Amino acid sequence: METVADLAAAEDVLLFVNAAIASTGQREFHSDVDAQRWSLEFLHEYMLVNYRDLYAATLTLSVNDRNAATIILRLLQTGRDVSPAQRALEGRLIAKALRALPTNRVYRLFTALRRERVNNRRTRAIMREWLSERPDLTFDAIKYRSAFRDAVRHAHLRVDDLPHTSGDAAGELAAVLFNWRSTGRFRTPQFETWRRAHFDRRAVFELPYTVAEGFAAKHRITRVEFLEKIAPQMTRGERLRLQRSAARVGATGVASDFTDLSRMPLTRLAAFVLALPVVVRESRRAELAGALRAAALRVVGPRAGTWGSVAAVLDDSYSSSGSSEKRRRPLVVALASHFLLEALATEYRPLWLSGDVDPLMARARGVTALGDRILDGLESRPELLIVVSDGWDNAPVGMAAAVLRVWEERIDPARSTTVAHLNPVFDAAGLQVRRLSPSTPTVGIRDAENLPELVAFARFATGRTGIAELRAHITAQVDRWLAEEAPCAA
Known part of the structure; x- marks a missing residue:
């Protein structure tokens, strides 16, 4: 039987996971950048001190790039008293997470490690391994020259120990990094063009x-x-x-000519579409909709059409315009989620707060009247109701919570309809993503591509699951993640 302490521990971990997925430490519509960063820093420190093994394991749970880099930095800073088994597991998690991070983010992390004077043997080994796997060190040397040079120094690495850099190649790479002004012409064409520039x-x-x-x-x-x-x-x-x-x-x-739009990742494509003028979206409607559907189908793969009847309440209220640093991000996630759910569902009903029926023309405006639209979504008794919103229900305040409470307690106590709330905005003041009601699972979301996994994870976010079950789920996720072939960011 789960104790109060077990439930509280699970809640602590879920608070951090949701924050690490949704927040990038940037200004949001309802909170400034300082509040976002202070809240995130507190949660990182709390998790590291109290649940170190789960803190490391969150690298497998779709946390965003900013928080993944912070987790890696903090783990490498504080590994002295960790058991050999935990240190080995952390090393594997870190190595794979680095391969998936964008290159500029990794070099920024290496710079932070140097600035913080984190130079233990494990850190140097991880840096050497990552640099040794880089597919094009010539490009890295001219694009990230100062960070690359500092990483080589910090890891105590000899340039000619790197792959494909023996002999003259190693000499030219070292010259670019450390002494290009005194070298003269380079034999490597890209180095020579860079020198001439x-x-x-x-x-x-x-x-x-x-x-x-x-x-x-x-x-x-x-x-x-x-x-x-x-x-x-x-x-x-x-x-x-x-x-x-x-x-x-x-x-x-x-x-x-827009011919390669379908190759873009779904959420990035949704951001591109919403940044286009309305007249362009209208004139290229077929191309844009086709590209979004193709991107969604790539994400869902064999799961297409397997989710049964789905209704989605999609927030296009004014607060979905985001902030100056995250322009339209909540609306972008809602649009991308729309096309993803359309691909997953056998029967799909989208419900935008504005009442619009054309997702390509979506724009942020109006109040956040979630209660009415949730009622509309539940009316047909779908198997799954997804709400994609920042959770600031204000027309009237609290109506969404009242609707969900009555539905769950009186109309559907058997829970034949599963309700999940996906929130793309971290509420810094509350140290969590804002919830619609205490009994409705709410999880953070950054990219719509992670929606299927987050919906499955949402069952832990009701406050009724203890730390043992959550720990077992995360451990299984770690095993699956490490067994997969690691992606390598360009």
Whole structure:
């Protein structure tokens, strides 16, 4: 039988997991950046001190990149008194998590380790392993030069010990990192182009876009000229991301034909769509909707059409506009979740708070009248009701909680309809993602791609599950995660 202490321990862990998924330490609609960061720092410290093994295991639970890097940093800072078995497990979790993180985030973490003077043997081994697995050290050397150089020094690493860097290649890599001004010409074409770009503005336009951008200011190249001439070096994703800013400054060579939209990750694609002017969304409706559906189907795979009847209450109220740092993020998650649930369900009914029926035209406006829309969703008695909202029910305040309480206690005590609330916003003041009602499971969400796993995880978020069951679930997730082939971020 679970004790009060067991239930409280489970609640502690769930508080942290939800925060680590939803919060990136940036300003939200209802809380500023300082409140977000202070709350996150407190939760990280509390988890590390009280539940270290579960703290490490949360790397497997879809926590966002910012919090994954923080977890790794804190584990490496405090490993002195950890048992050998726990240290070995943490090492495996950290190594795999690093492979999945974006490259810039890993180099930023390595810089933080150096700044905090974390230089134990385990840290150096993990850094050496990650650097040894990099697919293109030439590109890393010119794009992340100072961070790469500091990582090599901090890990006590010899450049010629890295793969594919023996002999002349190792010498040129070391020269770029430590003494490029005294080296003269390089045999490696990318190194030579990078060297020339320091004094020859023509060479700037032969570099990859992300490397060339740093040289544009040095040579006082206007934004129009830079975007026009660097366009051939851009990737498809860079073209899509930059075409609006290019149009604003009058650069016409960056335009994309939208043919590769379906290759974009679902949540990122939803953000791209919502950033487009309404007239563009209208004129390219078929392409955009097709791309979103294709991205959703890639995520769900064989689970397509297996969830039975699903109703979704999707928040497009004014607060879904997010903040200056996270523009439209709650609305982006709602739009991406719409297409994902459409792919998962056998029968699907979307209910936007605004009453709109065209998801591609979604925009943030109006009050958060969750109660009425939850009633509409429950009316058809679906097998699953998903609410994607920041939880600030204000029209009227508390109606959603009252509706859910009456439904669960009087109308559907057998719980034939499963209700889950997915919240993309961390409430810093409450140290949690805001809940709709005490009996309705609420979990944080950052990317819609994680929705299926989060819905399954939501059963632990009702306050009725103790730490033993939660620990068993997380342990099983760790075993599955470590057994999978590790992804490698570009």
